[in-house]
Amino acid sequence: MTKGALWAAVFGIGLSGPAPAFAEDPCADWVPQAKPQNASRDEVGQDLDRIMERGYLTVAVYEDFPPYSFLDGEVPAGVDVEIARLIAEDLGVEARFSFVDGGETLDADLRDNVWKGPLIGGAERVSNVMMRVPYDSAFACRVEQVVFTGQYMTETLAIAYDRASYPEDKPVPAYFRFDTVGVETDSISDFYLSTFAGGQMRANVKHYPTMQEAMAALEAGEVMAAMGPRSQIDHGLTDAMEVHEPPLPGLAKSKWTLGVGINFRYRPLAYSVDDAIYAALQDRRIAAIFDSYGLTFTPPER
Structure with missing residues (x-):
């Protein structure tokens, strides 16, 4: 499944008809899910102190997905890669990248790369941060194992x-x-x-x-x-x-906000990553990354 199809299936983006209305509380109609079973509580290197101690941050980005994330020869490149490097620099550590393929659903991508890990490799395959995670308040209610934060652009x-x-x-x-x-x-x-x-x-x-x-x-x-x-x-x-960018009649959403996903157990890391992205938005370092790739930058709604 393509990344576009994956996100459309999750949020109803691109489907005709009115968008769901969550005027007051986007979580009002959501019944909390059962706690996941057989999910390891022993992920290594996920908390902020451990990341600082070992000196690197692991980051999941989509593979072969220019201009966002791709290999330039053997060197990771792209907008998401450069923003991840800004985050790591702000934390005082190195960014190390895992290039991942899109799954059948965004839920599956978050499970495999953020909070549990795939069937093969398990928790060792989990990254500290996953880039290019679409933000939707109603969807965020349904995936309780992930902190959706660090909104850095609008697509x-x-x-x-x-x-x-x-x-x-x-x-x-x-x-x-x-x-x-x-x-x-x-x-x-x-x-x-x-x-x-x-x-x-x-x-x-x-x-x-x-x-x-x-x-x-x-x-x-x-x-x-x-x-x-x-x-x-x-x-x-x-x-x-x-x-x-013309008007698109009948389209529920023609714009969506993108940020990062982080395991819900590691709130201090989530706060630090969000602070780093906010600072890079304020001083236009993120805008400069888009400029360097010849792209139009639309700030996120935060």
Whole structure:
């Protein structure tokens, strides 16, 4: 499952219809879950004192996911990697990275990388911090083993388009009844465009394994536009393209906040990580990271 599909399935992001209303208390309708069984209480190196003593912080990032996290040769790179290094620097330790694949659900990713560990490797595979965790107050109620904190950016859906194909008007979803548009398979954009207006755009929605490939298809002239997260679109823009963020009728959420996930047993670590991210937002070190990758930075709602 792609990361976009994973998050859409969890939050209903990208699905048509109104967003759930949690005006007063987002946890009001949630019944606390049974405590997890057979979850080790002996994770090594998770608490803040132990991290400081050993001199490094372990960080889980998604593999092969530019511009957020990827290997530049053998060196970890990307926005999430650089932000994790800022966190580690603030703590006075080194950042060490585990590149992980997205599971079937965000719950599974958090279980495997934050609070329990996978079936093979168990607690030894748990990281101190997991980057790029979507924040949703209602979802946070359901996963009691994780502290959702350190919000560091807002991701927004956008449309990139070929300037020559649209010399005057910028394309909006209704245009794709007649024009071709590239999307990552099973992503938020795919769900949205394939169901919008009763599926009238479905024939013109062209699917690609990754957003990188959708942007490459736009560059090659295979499609007239591409839709996806703004940062991934920015990463693939060429001089022949433009990008905008149009209204998306019927979409529950076109923006979502991203932060980190930390094991609920280690609140002091969570507080320290959040403080580090807040400081880096205030002095614009995080904005500078986005600038260095040629990306648009939208601050988070904190």
